[in-house]
Amino acid sequence: MKKIVMGIAAVTMAASIFAADFAARTYMTGSLISGSSADGSSVELLKVNEENQKDADALVVSANLDDKAGANFQFWYQYASGEEKAPKIRNANLWFKPVDQLKVTVGDVSVATINETLHYWKDPIGNSISASRSWDGKYSSFATVEGSGAITLDITPIDGLWIGAGVAPGAGAAFLTIPSEGDATYNAYGVGVKYDLAGATDLPIVIAASWRDAGKDAVKVLAIGGTYGARYAEGFYAYLNARLNFNDGLKGIAIDNHFRFASGAFEAQLRAPVIIRLAGTDDDPSYLEFSGKVSYALDGFTPYLLFGSDINNAGEIAFNNFGDDFTLTIQPGVTCNVGACALDVAAKIDISSGSEKTIGWSVPFTASVAF
Numbered sequence: 542m543k544k545i546v547m548g549i550a551a552v553t554m555a556a557s558i559f560a561a562d563f564a565a566r567t568y569m570t571g572s573l574i575s576g577s578s579a580d581g582s583s584v585e586l587l588k589v590n591e592e593n594q595k596d597a598d599a600l601v602v603s604a605n606l607d608d609k610a611g612a613n614f615q616f617w618y619q620y621a622s623g624e625e626k627a628p629k630i631r632n633a634n635l636w637f638k639p640v641d642q643l644k645v646t647v648g649d650v651s652v653a654t655i656n657e658t659l660h661y662w663k664d665p666i667g668n669s670i671s672a673s674r675s676w677d678g679k680y681s682s683f684a685t686v687e688g689s690g691a692i693t694l695d696i697t698p699i700d701g702l703w704i705g706a707g708v709a710p711g712a713g714a715a716f717l718t719i720p721s722e723g724d725a726t727y728n729a730y731g732v733g734v735k736y737d738l739a740g741a742t743d744l745p746i747v748i749a750a751s752w753r754d755a756g757k758d759a760v761k762v763l764a765i766g767g768t769y770g771a772r773y774a775e776g777f778y779a780y781l782n783a784r785l786n787f788n789d790g791l792k793g794i795a796i797d798n799h800f801r802f803a804s805g806a807f808e809a810q811l812r813a814p815v816i817i818r819l820a821g822t823d824d825d826p827s828y829l830e831f832s833g834k835v836s837y838a839l840d841g842f843t844p845y846l847l848f849g850s851d852i853n854n855a856g857e858i859a860f861n862n863f864g865d866d867f868t869l870t871i872q873p874g875v876t877c878n879v880g881a882c883a884l885d886v887a888a889k890i891d892i893s894s895g896s897e898k899t900i901g902w903s904v905p906f907t908a909s910v911a912f
Contacts, residue, residue, distance in 0.1 A: 561604040566911040568597040569620070573886075575903030591621040596662075597909060599628060610637040634691075644695040652693060652705055654684040654735045654749035655768055655782055657799040659810045659834060663851065666762050667786030667793030667816055670828045670857050679854075684751035684764060685731025690714060701737040705751075706730075728756045745770050749782075761787040766797070775803050793818045806838040826861040842877035853891065868893045872905075882910050 571589040600616040614633040618626045634648030656664050664682040665673065673679040686693060686709035693707030708716040710728030719725045733751030738744045748767040755761065766782025780799040786792050799812040813831035821827070832849025850856030852870035859866045874887025884906065891901040 560606065561602055564601040564603075564911070565599060566594075566597050566909055567599065568592065568594055568907070568909040570905065570907045573904040573906060575901070575905075577891075577899060577901040579897070579899040579901070591619070593617060593619045595631070598631075608638070611635065642697050644697075646691070646693045646695070646707075648691065649689050650691040650693050650707065650709065651683045651687040652685040652707060652731070652733070653682055654705075654733050654751055654764070655747060655766055655780060656682045657780060657797060657812050657814075658772055659799055659801075659812050659832060663812070663814075663830075663832075663854075664782075664784075664797050665795040665814050665816055665830070666760075666784045667795040667818075668760075669793065669818060669825050670816075670859055671824075673816075673828075673857050674855070678760065681762075683753070684749070685733045685753050686729055688729065701740045703733075703735045705734070706732045710756075726757045729759075730754055759788075763787070770801075772801065775805070777802050791819060808834075808836050808838075810834045823861060826859040828857045828859045828866075830856055830858065842875050844875045845873070847872040847874065847887070865894055881912065882908055884908055 569589060570592055571587075572585070574584065574586050575588065576584040595617040598615040598617050601613070602615070603611065603613040605611040612633075612635040615631050616628040617631060618628050620626065632649045632651075634646055634650060636644055636646040638644050656662070662682045663680045666678055666681045668678045685705050686707040688709040688711060690712035691707055691709035693705065693709075696704040696706075698704070708728070708730045710716045714728060716730065717725060717727045731751060731753035733749065735747065735749040738746045738748070746767060746769055749764070750766075751762075751764045753762050753764075763785040764782055766780070768778070768780045770776055770778035772778050778799075778801040780797075782797045784795040784797060786794070794817045796815045796817070797812075798814060799810070801808065801810045803809075811831070811833040813829060815827070815829045817827045818825050830849075830851040832847070832852055834845060834847045836843050836845035848869065848871050850858055850868050850870070852872065856868045856870075857866065858868070869892045870889065871892075872887045872889045874885060874889075876883070876885045878884065885908075886906045887904070889901075889903045889905050891899075893899050893901075
């Protein structure tokens with residue numbers, strides 16, 4: 542009898558496992574050789590970087606049960622010398638649909654509408670140049686809410702129309718607190734709407750607007766924008782999104798953008814977000830960042846040229862100090878596959894200005910296997 546019970550339990554477990562989808566990936570970066578004018582004649586050979594396996598997650602587990610309910614969680618780990626590469630869980634959430642037009646998600650969320658898709662996450666929100674340089678909201682691609690302890694609603698009343706609303710106070714925290722004395726306080730919330738005109742008008746246009754509030758006395762962002770064309774088809778594609786940054790009044794406006802043209806095997810992309818700071822002072826100037834990529838897909842491999850000021854996630858160029866702030870990365874490279882392994886090998890030159898102008902160079906590589 543015990544063996545029968547154990548067998549039934551094993552079958553039940555196997556059935557539950559196979560109801561879930563698994564996606565795994567191992568991701569490594571490094572350089573074959575590198576050096577810098579700041580280091581004199583110093584040269585490094587054959588270096589594999591420490592790399593946290595996040596965003597390219599080590600393992601993603603998701604389940605969709607009859608399109609009525611589901612769940613998701615992701616594992617990542619830090620790849621580093623001497624570290625126990627113990628997996629950590631992030632982005633755990635569950636969802637259910639009381640009706641087909643309404644989806645409720647509880648847990649970790651990141652709700653976006655439209656974004657630049659050259660890098661897929663480098664979207665400024667109009668913060669000051671000093672905040673951007675300290676990574677205090679340098680890039681922030683979500684539209685309504687992002688974080689833990691969230692409850693969100695996705696409403697799709699008609700084809701092409703999405704309406705979203707949610708709160709994300711953080712796990713263990715309440716969205717709204719009303720004390721017995723004093724003022725009430727609230728944590729992060731957001732609302733948004735997106736409409737795809739293609740179904741109703743045959744125009745390849747998507748429009749979107751969103752409002753996000755990080756909480757009482759915290760930054761608020763109003764975003765209004767749209768896209769034209771098909772991102773992954775031939776022809777012209779454009780993305781433009783204005784993000785208005787409110788922090789005790791309107792402080793800055795980010796004109797986020799991304800343009801793409803593709804014909805056959807050729808593809809060219811450019812983004813150059815401009816951040817307008819309304820104070821206009823020397824210590825709070827307006828600034829820009831930019832990056833672009835040109836590629837041509839050949840049989841079995843794709844050569845490309847990547848360039849820009851913020852390829853290394855820095856590179857704010859102030860309008861009042863353009864020459865001294867100017868930085869540029871130039872990276873010609875090639876992508877290809879060896880079996881299931883995706884490879885990217887390039888020659889990279891980093892030119893930085895400022896008080897000490899330096900030139901760094903390297904031959905970086907990226908290798909990943911997804912299964």
